[in-house]
Amino acid sequence: MAGSRSIDRVGVVGAGFMGSGIAESVARAGLDVVLHEPERAALDRSRERIEASVDKGVRGGKLDAEGAADLMGRLAWSPSFDDLDGCDLVVEAVFEDPEVKGKIFRDLDALLPDALLASNTSSIPIAQLASWTQRPERVLGLHFFSPVPVMKLVEIVVALDTAPEAVSSVESFVHAIGKTPIRTKDRSGFIVNMLLVPYLMAAVRMYEDAFATREDIDEGMKLGAGHPMGPLTLCDFIGLDVLYAVCDSLYEEFKRPEYAPPPLLKRMVVSGHHGRKTGRGFYEYSPARAAAATVSA
Numbered sequence: 001m002a003g004s005r006s007i008d009r010v011g012v013v014g015a016g017f018m019g020s021g022i023a024e025s026v027a028r029a030g031l032d033v034v035l036h037e038p039e040r041a042a043l044d045r046s047r048e049r050i051e052a053s054v055d056k057g058v059r060g061g062k063l064d065a066e067g068a069a070d071l072m073g074r075l076a077w078s079p080s081f082d083d084l085d086g087c088d089l090v091v092e093a094v095f096e097d098p099e100v101k102g103k104i105f106r107d108l109d110a111l112l113p114d115a116l117l118a119s120n121t122s123s124i125p126i127a128q129l130a131s132w133t134q135r136p137e138r139v140l141g142l143h144f145f146s147p148v149p150v151m152k153l154v155e156i157v158v159a160l161d162t163a164p165e166a167v168s169s170v171e172s173f174v175h176a177i178g179k180t181p182i183r184t185k186d187r188s189g190f191i192v193n194m195l196l197v198p199y200l201m202a203a204v205r206m207y208e209d210a211f212a213t214r215e216d217i218d219e220g221m222k223l224g225a226g227h228p229m230g231p232l233t234l235c236d237f238i239g240l241d242v243l244y245a246v247c248d249s250l251y252e253e254f255k256r257p258e259y260a261p262p263p264l265l266k267r268m269v270v271s272g273h274h275g276r277k278t279g280r281g282f283y284e285y286s287p288a289r290a291a292a293a294t295v296s297a
Contacts, residue, residue, distance in 0.1 A: 005165075007088040010083040013037075013090060013104055016094075017146065020049050020149060021122075022144055025148050026150050027071050028177070034083055036083065082241070083109065084111060087115055089118065090113055109134055115138070116140045119139075119141050120143060122245075123188055123245055124249065127159045127163070138163065139162065140158060141156065142154055143157060154180070159186040162186075169184075170192055201261065203231070203232055207264070236275035237274075239277055241269050248261065
């Protein structure tokens with residue numbers, strides 16, 4: 001690679017909760033963003049989600065009407081993959097399926113021979129995704145945290161072949177959008193999830209074994225450890241389906257029992273109890289509360 005580059009136009013593949021949050025954060029920083037999703041309905045939901053978040057910012061005094069209009073004007077939603085052409089950086093933010101992600105990276109590699117390509121994956125090896133491209137030196141991980149407009153951390157995942165110039169460029173980009181980057185090697189779970197998942201799974205096992213009530217488990221960690229949110233509430237906030245995928249990836253890589261998803265978690269996931277976004281997880285949520293949770297995610 002030729003050296004650190006400026007990033008002025010960003011593409012996001014996947015207009016779900018995370019993709020929309022990433023796009024909103026980038027647009028807030030004054031950069032142009034194009035969100036791609038093949039289904040128009042998903043794009044419409046993304047637009048509504050970001051509009052609601054921006055309106056909330058205006059009501060809270062964080063944005064004025066002109067700033068909100070400028071922010072929305074920097075965003076484009078497109079069902080056409082070709083509209084990503086001209087982006088300096090593309091962040092893939094689709095669901096955790098290596099085959100689906102791999103094909104996206106293959107197509108991005110063909111469309112954008114010079115752009116930086118990043119994945120928001122929380123569990124899939126970046127080297128595996130880079131193997132679908134002809135230039136793996138420009139592929140890396142950019143792991144954002146939910147809700148993206150609020151959370152300040154981004155993990156930069158450096159794969160085996162990632163060029164130092166690519167890392168330097170995205171580090172500058174992360175700073176430019178008002179977040180703090182930390183670097184991590186390309187191994188399942190990266191830094192945060194590798195530390196967080198055993199804690200969360202210990203809480204799930206404790207609840208599964210009827211050792212304590214869900215409320216007492218959560219209150220214990222909030223009042224006894226100073227955590228802003230109890231572990232079972234946090235599981236619901238993250239999404240039990242997402243957690244299950246991360247657990248599977250961690251256990252597959254390290255074969256340590258603390259990473260194995262408990263049987264209860266699997267039963268909840270296959271039953272569609274994914275947490276706040278579905279209205280039911282370890283707790284139940286009213287439709288309004290579930291919607292409010294997803295607006296900022």
